[in-house]
Amino acid sequence: MLIQPRGIRLAEPLPLECGRTLDQVEIVYEVYGELNATRSNAILVCHGLTSNQHAAGRHRAEDPRPGWWDQAIGPGKPIDTERWCVIASNVLGGGASTGPASIDPASGQPYGPDFPIVTLADMVDAQARLLDALGIERLYAAIGGCLGGFQVLTWMSRHPQRLARAVVISATSRVAAYTIALWKVMREALALDPAWRDGRYQGQAPPERGFQLMSRIGALIWMEREALEQRCGNRLIGDADRLGYGFDPEFEVEALFEKVGRGDVTQLDPLALVYLMRAMDYFDLARGHCALADAFEGSPVPTLLVSYRSDWRYPPAEMEKIRLALEQRGWPVSHRTLDSAFGHGAFVYDSEGVGALMRSFLETSTT
Amino acid sequence: MLIQPRGIRLAEPLPLECGRTLDQVEIVYEVYGELNATRSNAILVCHGLTSNQHAAGRHRAEDPRPGWWDQAIGPGKPIDTERWCVIASNVLGGGASTGPASIDPASGQPYGPDFPIVTLADMVDAQARLLDALGIERLYAAIGGCLGGFQVLTWMSRHPQRLARAVVISATSRVAAYTIALWKVMREALALDPAWRDGRYQGQAPPERGFQLMSRIGALIWMEREALEQRCGNRLIGDADRLGYGFDPEFEVEALFEKVGRGDVTQLDPLALVYLMRAMDYFDLARGHCALADAFEGSPVPTLLVSYRSDWRYPPAEMEKIRLALEQRGWPVSHRTLDSAFGHGAFVYDSEGVGALMRSFLETSTT
Numbered sequence: 001m002l003i004q005p006r007g008i009r010l011a012e013p014l015p016l017e018c019g020r021t022l023d024q025v026e027i028v029y030e031v032y033g034e035l036n037a038t039r040s041n042a043i044l045v046c047h048g049l050t051s052n053q054h055a056a057g058r059h060r061a062e063d064p065r066p067g068w069w070d071q072a073i074g075p076g077k078p079i080d081t082e083r084w085c086v087i088a089s090n091v092l093g094g095g096a097s098t099g100p101a102s103i104d105p106a107s108g109q110p111y112g113p114d115f116p117i118v119t120l121a122d123m124v125d126a127q128a129r130l131l132d133a134l135g136i137e138r139l140y141a142a143i144g145g146c147l148g149g150f151q152v153l154t155w156m157s158r159h160p161q162r163l164a165r166a167v168v169i170s171a172t173s174r175v176a177a178y179t180i181a182l183w184k185v186m187r188e189a190l191a192l193d194p195a196w197r198d199g200r201y202q203g204q205a206p207p208e209r210g211f212q213l214m215s216r217i218g219a220l221i222w223m224e225r226e227a228l229e230q231r232c233g234n235r236l237i238g239d240a241d242r243l244g245y246g247f248d249p250e251f252e253v254e255a256l257f258e259k260v261g262r263g264d265v266t267q268l269d270p271l272a273l274v275y276l277m278r279a280m281d282y283f284d285l286a287r288g289h290c291a292l293a294d295a296f297e298g299s300p301v302p303t304l305l306v307s308y309r310s311d312w313r314y315p316p317a318e319m320e321k322i323r324l325a326l327e328q329r330g331w332p333v334s335h336r337t338l339d340s341a342f343g344h345g346a347f348v349y350d351s352e353g354v355g356a357l358m359r360s361f362l363e364t365s366t367t
Numbered sequence: 368m369l370i371q372p373r374g375i376r377l378a379e380p381l382p383l384e385c386g387r388t389l390d391q392v393e394i395v396y397e398v399y400g401e402l403n404a405t406r407s408n409a410i411l412v413c414h415g416l417t418s419n420q421h422a423a424g425r426h427r428a429e430d431p432r433p434g435w436w437d438q439a440i441g442p443g444k445p446i447d448t449e450r451w452c453v454i455a456s457n458v459l460g461g462g463a464s465t466g467p468a469s470i471d472p473a474s475g476q477p478y479g480p481d482f483p484i485v486t487l488a489d490m491v492d493a494q495a496r497l498l499d500a501l502g503i504e505r506l507y508a509a510i511g512g513c514l515g516g517f518q519v520l521t522w523m524s525r526h527p528q529r530l531a532r533a534v535v536i537s538a539t540s541r542v543a544a545y546t547i548a549l550w551k552v553m554r555e556a557l558a559l560d561p562a563w564r565d566g567r568y569q570g571q572a573p574p575e576r577g578f579q580l581m582s583r584i585g586a587l588i589w590m591e592r593e594a595l596e597q598r599c600g601n602r603l604i605g606d607a608d609r610l611g612y613g614f615d616p617e618f619e620v621e622a623l624f625e626k627v628g629r630g631d632v633t634q635l636d637p638l639a640l641v642y643l644m645r646a647m648d649y650f651d652l653a654r655g656h657c658a659l660a661d662a663f664e665g666s667p668v669p670t671l672l673v674s675y676r677s678d679w680r681y682p683p684a685e686m687e688k689i690r691l692a693l694e695q696r697g698w699p700v701s702h703r704t705l706d707s708a709f710g711h712g713a714f715v716y717d718s719e720g721v722g723a724l725m726r727s728f729l730e731t732s733t734t
Contacts, residue, residue: 253548
């Protein structure tokens with residue numbers, strides 16, 4: 001499946017939750033499959049924190065890796081592009097769409113850290129404008145995990161009338177203190193790199209060492225002690241038979257961590273990542289409401305919730321609170337919990353289980 | 368209990384495992400209680416990674432905080448200074464004793480990163496020299512947790528004839544891959560701070576931001592998601608009723624993390640810490656042996672092993688391997704596992720359980 005990214009400039013300025021307005025917004029997106037005549041077969045796939053609009057297929061035949069959810073999206077796959085037209089857009093602030101690296105029309109310079117804070121509501125409102133431009137009134141489904149799950153939940157809260165189905169994976173109705181702390185420590189890792197220049201590094205060398213450190217802090221959090229132990233133990237690189245008595249990497253696990261985050265700074269703009277993490281900090285569906293259920297005031301949307309037992313950062317117990325809230329509002333909802341060694345990343349890297357659930361859910365008809 | 372630190376210069380140069388020799392070694396230590404006439408009531412207390420020779424009492428009456436294990440050491444306490452003479456020494460490389468901040472007699476300048484790598488064996492050999500100087504042939508007991516537990520295990524392996532009893536707490540016979548990776552990431556946090564100057568910051572401002580980041584990475588690893596959730600959730604500082612839409616700390620958990628590591632750089636020399644962490648990386652009692660049991664070739668020492676169920680980094684299952692190895696060599700050994708919410712730090716911050724075990728163990732007579 002060879003794919004070309006597309007871009008669209010929104011016709012109107014976009015007012016943001018923070019009170020500022022973006023006068024010019026471009027949304028970059030990809031499309032897999034064909035929109036039918038009634039424009040009723042569109043599925044919006046929302047990406048996670050470290051992925052983007054390139055969800056499936058390849059840009060060139062020789063691309064070594066396909067889009068991030070190629071396991072799940074394509075002809076005959078769980079999100080079957082022979083039946084549905086899949087739209088995957090880069091979120092507002094996400095790097096490809098308008099974000100901190102974009103040129104501020106007011107100054108002619110990149111926004112950098114002067115880019116306004118964007119929220120999940122802003123991201124979803126921009127996606128709704130994209131659908132307006134494409135002439136899609138109502139989605140057959142919105143699907144997403146992690147930050148993408150937050151987007152789907154926000155769709156369910158803000159624009160339920162435009163959704164026929166929703167699939168929320170590995171998400172919660174707000175992030176935990178732990179996640180807010182983790183993002184803070186990661187931002188500090190970037191800020192310590194002199195190349196960060198307070199986020200004003202556009203047009204210069206990106207903060208590569210800070211980005212690597214940030215990625216390695218993340219790796220420590222995602223990785224399990226026992227998995228790392230099985231893989232590396234305290235073996236020396238190349239099964240060396242004597243110690244080096246220095247600080248150069250000489251353990252296998254050090255060599256493994258040397259690779260983490262290396263080169264990725266060219267794939268993921270660190271400042272854009274910082275903006276997406278802040279959007280997650282601010283995400284709280286219940287904020288401004290007496291109870292979480294009050295966040296779902298619109299017409300009921302049949303919803304599938306999927307969580308993973310091993311995902312300690314976004315645990316099934318918190319997904320269950322979403323199920324209860326939706327049930328309280330009379331929404332048709334089911335919550336399925338899966339096992340996978342991949343924890344939070346399971347829906348991407350071990351998608352068979354969630355794929356089967358989505359396939360069956362997408363085939364059910366709704367009113 | 369008012370205490371004065373003491374210092375002693377070793378009479379002879381100290382050869383190190385790395386092949387280098389330290390010509391001048393000073394060991395700083397404290398003593399609580401009185402040595403008896405036969406010099407048979409000395410207990411060596413070995414400190415952990417982030418503590419030092421100041422284990423009990425106060426240096427001045429107005430000191431806000433006593434030594435790190437004041438809960439356990441003192442008159443009538445589990446390590447009763449009315450019966451035993453407790454010696455707590457700063458390890459070789461540990462900051463107060465000879466280490467990277469010391470003056471290299473060859474150059475007249477601080478060693479900095481040219482200080483040789485020291486190992487657990489080197490630390491313990493230096494302690495043995497200290498005991499020689501104090502005229503103590505055999506210890507009533509050696510006791511320690513974390514890095515201190517590694518020291519006691521190393522005593523048991525290298526100098527068992529000089530121990531009448533051993534207490535090993537919250538330790539393993541080698542560190543896990545996870546710990547090696549964690550120390551690596553922490554070193555990288557220091558190295559990213561321009562004030563680190565490749566470890567040559569002696570006489571200049573210490574790398575305070577790097578040290579804070581290192582401490583905060585540690586806090587992420589030690590803290591439990593649920594504990595942090597109970598304490599902070601996603602509450603705003605001062606229960607603010609609106610969001611700031613910026614990157615300044617506005618969540619309670621951000622304010623909490625702002626405090627972590629602040630000011631501590633004056634207490635703990637970052638370069639010394641890096642040397643101690645590297646010593647832990649290299650610690651592996653079984654290295655050079657066919658089996659762990661072969662590390663304990665000397666005369667049997669009655670040994671108490673204590674682990675904590677909640678200490679996932681130094682888990683009871685790995686302590687149990689030590690028990691089996693000692694039992695195989697015919698050593699009198701018992702392994703007790705305790706519960707505490709403090710995990711790895713429990714022996715310091717929640718010492719009642721381990722205190723009772725130590726009290727009873729120290730009162731048993733041995734041959």
